[in-house]
Amino acid sequence: MTVLDTTLDPRDPAYLEGRSSTLQLLADLEAVLDEARGGGGEKWVTRHHARGKLLPRERIEMLLDQDSPFLELAPAAARGSEYPVGASVVTGVGVVEGIECLVIANDPTVDGGAVNPYTAEKIRRAARIASVNRLPMVNLVESVGGQKPGGGIARELSRLTPDRVPTVCVIFGVTTGDAAYLPALSDYTIMVRGHAKVLTIHPQPVRGTANGHGGVEVRATPVVPAGPTGPADQLAEDERDGLRLARQCVRRLNWHKHGPPPRTQHPAPPRHDAEDLLTLAALKPADFEPREVLARILDDSDFDEFKPGPGATALIAGWGELHGYPVGVLATPGNPCSVAEAQKAVHFLHLANATATPLLFLRHTGTPPAAGAEPPDARHDAPLVHAVARSAVPHLVLSVGAAACDLADRPDEPRFQFSWPTAERTPTDDGVIDPRDTRTVLGLCLSAVHSAAVEGAGHVGVFRP
Structure with missing residues (x-):
């Protein structure tokens, strides 16, 4: 066992x-998140509540198991x-009846839940996460179509069927556009009596909508009512009853994880305070030490470094556990790799795949080359890019600095990808997180x-000179 030491001084x-x-x-981030939680604004939230309807996050809270966490994805999208x-x-x-599920909930207070390009991208990303991680999906639907074309949301969701990922759909109100196809695409469909209406054709734009925001007319087009002739498998008396029925559907899935459980059932927490991560997030590249981060997120601060020693490179690799799950860590600086770094990383990726160990890519800025030194040749990155693309184990990416190159997410799509607020975000990020929440977020991702x-790949590339 190798316990990481720490050099941070809180008195400094x-x-x-x-x-x-x-x-x-x-x-600043919290202010943005408050804006997102505010939906369409106080007027429309009050009107929505006055109709006896719940907000999207209220619906999610009632759907999930009591006191269980919810890992929200891209909350500041758009x-x-x-x-x-x-x-x-x-x-x-989130967890429903003890089963980790991917949850999607339209916000009808924002332009009636209308789909815009960011909505479409966010839902497509969620569907992809459900597919590759084999997470049952629960759709909480109330959407009056799109301000612009949704970009094939229905097509993306339909791909869950061949992947054998079950889907549950609860329709709370008027639903049009791509969302109108969800009942047919779902294994279980629940409609709230007296409120749920599905428009089977795309309506024409006019001046008013169901909530007065403008966009599409919902009264002048054919609807399928919630009743015996509609697409519902079950009818709910109200929204709470609909969420109860959704939980019942998930409970009856007879769903089991295919991956192994945590190797350590009661892991020891890190030996160093997570509060220190606030300081580490703001350090200059020359002062940043990836091992200091690992000491505050890995179980018992235990990290077995791969190929350490006097000749160690700026690229750090090694093994540890996080919430009991074995994980390989590859801390990649933003600078192009040297030959030694590329060989080390490819060798490490090969071992991770041979042992079916998930990988955490810790991306940071890295120290720039010294003045007058020959800059690294980006061509040396090619073997590593190839090895990452061939790697079949789950990849998690955490960006803790404004990395100049994205080796971890350029050749493939990570299962999950998050950033600290001090890092340069990429379009594929699943959200910006508080550095102090890093261990919790990564633990939820590993469980998912x-x-x-x-499973790993048999061979990911050549790592010997």
């Missing part, structure tokens, strides 16, 4: 300055665009990926 002024800087970024923050939909991973079988 630089420690306090870095902590303060990250906390300010987190305060930030800085012409569309509302959050993209009028909530997606994430083990819903599918964890």
Whole structure:
């Protein structure tokens, strides 16, 4: 067992300055998340509640097991665009009747839950996560179509069927556009009596909508009512009853994980305080030490480094456990790899696949080359890019700095990908997280990926010179 040491001093002024800087970024992020949680604004939220209807996050809370966590994905989607923050939909991973599920919930207070390009991308990403990780999907639907074409949401969701991923759909109100196809695409369909209506054709744009936001007319097109002649498998008396029936459907799936359980049932927490991650997030590239991060997220701060020693490179690799799950860690700096780094990384990827061990890519900026030094040749990255593309074990990506190259997510699509607020985000990110929540978020992700079988590739590339 190799226990990581730590060199951070909470009394150091630089420690306090870095902590303060990250906390300010987190305060800015919280303001953005509050905007997303506010939906269409106080007026439309009040009107929605007055109709006896629940908000999307209230529906999710009632769906999930009591006091269980919900890993929300891309909550700040569409930030800085012409569309509302959050993209009028909530997606994430939560536990229903003891089963990890991918949940999608339209927000009808935002333009009636209308689908825009960000909504479509967010739902497609959620469907992809459900497919590759073998997570049952629960759709909580109330959407009056799109301001612009949705981009084939129905097509993406239909791919879950051949992957044998079960789907449950609860329709709470008027539903049009791509969402209108969900009843036919789902294994179980529940409709709320007196409220659920499915428009079977795309309506024409007019001046008013069901909630007055403008966009599409919902009264002048044929509907399939919630009743014996409609597409419902079950009728709910109200929204709460619909969520109860959805939980009942999940309970009867007879669902079991295909991946192994945690190797350690009661893992020891890290030996160092997660609060220190606030300071680490703000350090300059020359001062950043990936091992300090690992000491605060791995079980018992235990990390067995691969190929350490005097000749060790800037690229760090090694083994540990996180919430009891074995994991391989590859800390990749943003600079192009040297020959030695590429060989080391490819060898490590080969071993991870040979032992079917999930991989965590810790992306950071890295120290720039010294003045006058010959810059690394980007061509040396090619073997590593090839090895990452060939790797079949689950990949998790955490960006902790503004990395210049994205080796971890360029050749393939990671199962989950998150960033700290100090890192440069990529379009494929699943969200920005508080550094102090890193261990919890990665633990939830590792649990989710083990819903599918964890298998490695027989060979990922050449690692010997």
